[in-house]
Amino acid sequence: ETGVTQTPRHLVMGMTNKKSLKCEQHLGHNAMYWYKQSAKKPLELMFVYNFKEQTENNSVPSRFSPECPNSSHLFLHLHTLQPEDSALYLCASSQDLGQKGSPLHFGNGTRLTVT
């Protein structure tokens, strides 16, 4: 089983829909992240959780709502999205917040299309 699992792999939703992305890590890590990957742009950090507590919200619009019930699970709740929100959403985890250079482990992402 892969270290970081994301579901669904693909999602098409209308602007009035509500949907959720799920991420699960099996690595025993303490930190989890949401990144947005859009074409021709650098990866954008969205949210960071450490021991279930949110430590970073990178000025993300409120139509994106994260939830971290425990250190192994991370959700991204979506509502009233815009077409420009279409992107690949990547979940990642790391042993800690990087003080010793611990790398990120990424899932395969959810390809989101907003129509």
Next chain:
Amino acid sequence: AQSVTQLDSQVPVFEEAPVELRCNYSSSVSVYLFWYVQYPNQGLQLLLKYLSGSTLVKGINGFEAEFNKSQTSFHLRKPSVHISDTAEYFCAVTPRGGFQKLVFGTGTRLLVSP
């Protein structure tokens, strides 16, 4: 704040040829440096990282990178590429010893042809 520049958006190369993917960074503090690879329809995977010590770092799949502090560069090299190396490569930097806020470059697409 940190920034990363990957000068080449795409690098075409023939199989078994050497390749270098360039990465330059800007930072007012010491940093950790990373290279990640993304194969089609997958997430990012760590290739190698520089934390301290020897400036030449070896990674997976025969890749290596050299940290050059004076030129603020961390170029990735492979002496002989394979078709399977076709992927997107990302350079990233984060402040040393601090909160991990990786800053990524825009990526370089390596296209290996027979």
